[in-house]
Amino acid sequence: MYSYQRLFDFSHKIFLSMGCPAEDALSATETLLSADLRGVDSHGVARLVGYVRLWEAGRINATPTVRIVHETPSTATVDGDGGLGLVVAPKAMQIAIEKAKNAGSGWVSVKNSNHYGIAGYHAMKALAHDMIGMSMTNASPLVAPTHSLERLLGTNPIAVAIPAGEQPPFVADMATTTAANGKLEMLQRKNLEAPLGWIQAADGSASTNPNELKDGGALLPLGGDTGSHKGYALGAVVDIFSAVLSGANYGPWVPPFVSFLAPPADPVGAGIGHFFGAMRVDAFRPAAEFKQHMDHWITRFKTSKAKEGQQVLIPGEPERLFTEQRLKDGIPLLPPVVKDLEVLGEKFGVQL
Amino acid sequence: MYSYQRLFDFSHKIFLSMGCPAEDALSATETLLSADLRGVDSHGVARLVGYVRLWEAGRINATPTVRIVHETPSTATVDGDGGLGLVVAPKAMQIAIEKAKNAGSGWVSVKNSNHYGIAGYHAMKALAHDMIGMSMTNASPLVAPTHSLERLLGTNPIAVAIPAGEQPPFVADMATTTAANGKLEMLQRKNLEAPLGWIQAADGSASTNPNELKDGGALLPLGGDTGSHKGYALGAVVDIFSAVLSGANYGPWVPPFVSFLAPPADPVGAGIGHFFGAMRVDAFRPAAEFKQHMDHWITRFKTSKAKEGQQVLIPGEPERLFTEQRLKDGIPLLPPVVKDLEVLGEKFGVQL
Numbered sequence: 001m002y003s004y005q006r007l008f009d010f011s012h013k014i015f016l017s018m019g020c021p022a023e024d025a026l027s028a029t030e031t032l033l034s035a036d037l038r039g040v041d042s043h044g045v046a047r048l049v050g051y052v053r054l055w056e057a058g059r060i061n062a063t064p065t066v067r068i069v070h071e072t073p074s075t076a077t078v079d080g081d082g083g084l085g086l087v088v089a090p091k092a093m094q095i096a097i098e099k100a101k102n103a104g105s106g107w108v109s110v111k112n113s114n115h116y117g118i119a120g121y122h123a124m125k126a127l128a129h130d131m132i133g134m135s136m137t138n139a140s141p142l143v144a145p146t147h148s149l150e151r152l153l154g155t156n157p158i159a160v161a162i163p164a165g166e167q168p169p170f171v172a173d174m175a176t177t178t179a180a181n182g183k184l185e186m187l188q189r190k191n192l193e194a195p196l197g198w199i200q201a202a203d204g205s206a207s208t209n210p211n212e213l214k215d216g217g218a219l220l221p222l223g224g225d226t227g228s229h230k231g232y233a234l235g236a237v238v239d240i241f242s243a244v245l246s247g248a249n250y251g252p253w254v255p256p257f258v259s260f261l262a263p264p265a266d267p268v269g270a271g272i273g274h275f276f277g278a279m280r281v282d283a284f285r286p287a288a289e290f291k292q293h294m295d296h297w298i299t300r301f302k303t304s305k306a307k308e309g310q311q312v313l314i315p316g317e318p319e320r321l322f323t324e325q326r327l328k329d330g331i332p333l334l335p336p337v338v339k340d341l342e343v344l345g346e347k348f349g350v351q352l
Numbered sequence: 353m354y355s356y357q358r359l360f361d362f363s364h365k366i367f368l369s370m371g372c373p374a375e376d377a378l379s380a381t382e383t384l385l386s387a388d389l390r391g392v393d394s395h396g397v398a399r400l401v402g403y404v405r406l407w408e409a410g411r412i413n414a415t416p417t418v419r420i421v422h423e424t425p426s427t428a429t430v431d432g433d434g435g436l437g438l439v440v441a442p443k444a445m446q447i448a449i450e451k452a453k454n455a456g457s458g459w460v461s462v463k464n465s466n467h468y469g470i471a472g473y474h475a476m477k478a479l480a481h482d483m484i485g486m487s488m489t490n491a492s493p494l495v496a497p498t499h500s501l502e503r504l505l506g507t508n509p510i511a512v513a514i515p516a517g518e519q520p521p522f523v524a525d526m527a528t529t530t531a532a533n534g535k536l537e538m539l540q541r542k543n544l545e546a547p548l549g550w551i552q553a554a555d556g557s558a559s560t561n562p563n564e565l566k567d568g569g570a571l572l573p574l575g576g577d578t579g580s581h582k583g584y585a586l587g588a589v590v591d592i593f594s595a596v597l598s599g600a601n602y603g604p605w606v607p608p609f610v611s612f613l614a615p616p617a618d619p620v621g622a623g624i625g626h627f628f629g630a631m632r633v634d635a636f637r638p639a640a641e642f643k644q645h646m647d648h649w650i651t652r653f654k655t656s657k658a659k660e661g662q663q664v665l666i667p668g669e670p671e672r673l674f675t676e677q678r679l680k681d682g683i684p685l686l687p688p689v690v691k692d693l694e695v696l697g698e699k700f701g702v703q704l
Contacts, residue, residue, distance in 0.1 A: 070635075070636060070637055071456075071635075072455060072456025072457075072632070072635040073425055073426065073454075073455045073456055074425065074426035074455040074456040074457045074635075075456035075457055075631065075632075075635040075636060077636045077637060102425075103424060103425045103426040103455050103456075104423075104424025104425055104426040104427035104455075104459075105424075105426045105427055105457060105459050107456075107457050107631060107635075109636050132593075145653060145656070145664050146664070146665070147658045147659055147662035147663060147664050147665070148653075148656045148657065148658055148659075148664045149656075149657045149658060149659060150656040150657050152652070152653060152656055160585075160589050162589075162592055170588070170592070172585035172586070172588070172589060174581075174582045174585060174586075178575065178579045179579070197576070203659075204659040204660075222574060222575055222579055222582055222583075223530065223574055223575065223576070223579075224549070224575070224576055224579070226530055226531070226547050226549055226550070226576065227530045227531070227574055227575075227576070229526075229665070229667075230526045230574055231574075232667075233512075233524035233526060233667040234524070234526075234586075236522070236524070236653075236667065237512050237514075237524060239649075240514055240522070240646070240649065241484075244642060244645045244646055244649055245633065245636040245637065245642065246636065246637070247637055247641075247645075250645070250649055251649060251652055251653065252652070268645065268648065269645075279427065279459060280424070280427075281597065283422075283423075283424040283426075283427040283459075284422060284427060284429045284461050284597040284598065285422055285429060285597065285598070285599055289599075290596060290597065293596045293599075293602070293620065293621075294592070294596055296620065297591075297592065297596055297602055297603060300504070300603055300604070301497060301500075301504060301588075301603065304497070304500045304501075304502045304504055305500065305501045305502050306499045306500055306501060307499055307500075307501060307555075307556040308556075310499040311499060312497050312498070312499050312500045313498070313499070313581070315581075315584075315585040315588065
């Protein structure tokens with residue numbers, strides 16, 4: 001187990017070593033580690049070395065000037081200047097929140113960015129302002145649209161965070177695929193088969209082999225066998241809001257996260273794209289009234305009659321329990337992740 | 353086959369007979385029949401008699417005063433005054449579009465309404481203004497959240513319409529369940545089994561019986577066996593945006609569409625709720641640039657390598673082909689639907 005503070009100090013020093021300004025290094029660290037706290041191990045400190053490699057390859061700008069390039073009272077397009085998504089995204093979400101203060105809602109599309117950690121973290125930034133937060137991003141193409149043999153979409157997550165009163169907030173954060181890529185990676189490590197409906201082989205046939213993506217296979221959109229056209233449509237909306245609105249790369253042109261794969265030679269935009277939203281709840285009805293009804297909604301669903309031995313969960317509940325536990329007991333890291341971090345620490349003269 | 357014009361004239365006269373003002377009767381007719389044109393037979397003229405019965409039961413106000421009760425530059429809450437959703441929704445969508453003209457985007461939550469036809473029709477209203485349109489609504493509870501034995505959510509659809517240039521627009525319109533209720537009704541009529549993952553029995557076990565809902569069963573959220581928590585979260589977001597933001601009934605309190613079932617005795621709000629959005633594409637980048645990239649996006653996906661005998665479709669493509677065909681060849685109606693309409697016509701002295 002590694003304490004949150006220990007991983008925070010380590011990651012912070014690494015980002016400083018990359019040349020990130022002090023405030024950006026803090027923001028990147030908090031954003032990255034929110035994944036470990038929420039139990040999304042694939043997107044947290046395990047990816048630190050990946051971000052560093054992209055920077056070493058000259059594909060991340062450690063000192064970006066993030067700026068608005070187009071705007072209206074309730075919208076903005078932001079150029080991330082090739083910065084870490086971990087740095088660009090919090091700045092863009094803050095712009096959405098400021099717009100919402102004045103116009104009731106704020107919507108920000110971002111180009112020229114990189115991977116931004118977990119979607120839910122950014123959406124949750126709205127909660128402290130009594131706002132509903134939304135966050136989505138496109139990502140490297142791993143997913144075949146319904147009937148396609150090609151990987152044209154990323155796992156393109158959508159997050160929605162909604163404040164409540166006495167109850168903890170409602171926080172949905174989901175890939176628009178049946179299973180996130182991180183879950184496949186876990187099956188690969190453990191040498192287990194995947195359920196039907198998660199992946200297809202290169203010829204489009206159903207597969208349970210978690211290594212299928214290495215042989216030309218693809219992840220399947222949410223809905224699996226009987227409804228994948230819905231997951232495809234959702235993933236497509238994320239791609240269009242994040243990249244066609246902003247001027248980022250979309251579909252199969254989204255650059256890969258891993259530094260050993262070159263970005264496409266014929267980009268259709270700049271970097272990867274995100275989309276953020278913030279709506280003041282009191283732009284619709286008094287906040288106290290809204291929160292009282294959210295508490296009522298949450299309580300009714302949470303206490304509904306469940307299958308034997310099960311209970312109905314509110315979106316965000318499992319992640320909140322992870323956070324409580326990991327802040328207390330520490331964060332478990334797999335041996336290969338620890339090894340990666342140690343090598344990284346040696347390179348920069350930072351102790352894990 | 354019944355021509356669009358014939359069904360239009362008939363429905364229009366029925367709405368006028370209900371006492372709808374002339375303009376509302378036209379709007380309701382166009383909204384209702386958009387479902388028949390787009391191939392969503394369950395939501396079109398087949399439901400006309402259902403709307404009339406609700407009006408006869410005093411649960412629909414034929415002469416509503418639809419008004420804004422709360423607003424900011426980019427948002428509004430609308431009270432539908434108990435009107436037909438077919439009348440209230442177009443007015444609310446128009447408010448979203450007007451807000452977007454001034455503020456870049458417009459977002460409208462609606463209370464005190466009724467069923468509004470197909471979600472996609474309302475979202476598509478934005479297209480002529482070079483805007484992205486969004487539309488969602490809650491509905492009578494038929495869906496059990498993951499692990500629940502209770503029906504707490506409707507099929508709560510989400511529609512997103514995105515303009516393109518040379519290409520037809522992208523129009524996603526989907527229930528947040530694996531299968532819409534209309535598809536179950538088709539299986540019931542044909543006495544066929546449902547695929548696994550669509551429904552559960554009263555005890556929560558998997559079922560293929562399309563009549564299961566009559567015995568306490570429930571529809572399942574999008575994602576089926578391996579990912580229904582995502583469909584549940586999406587359906588919940590639709591419910592909260594449509595009803596907790598506006599002050600409509602939510603979750604299990606949403607009143608039923610059928611007049612023979614009484615609304616819950618302990619309402620938590622007024623009527624059913626909708627949520628609409630409009631975003632000017634030139635609130636993010638010049639419209640011509642956006643459309644050029646949308647054309648590129650659509651072409652790339654449409655021409656991607658597909659499984660043998662299949663092709664990759666763009667959301668909205670099948671519905672557009674239905675519209676072209678049905679405007680030309682007419683709209684097929686099932687014998688029981690024709691019978692219903694004839695009885696309705698006799699009652700109001702209107703010839704089908």
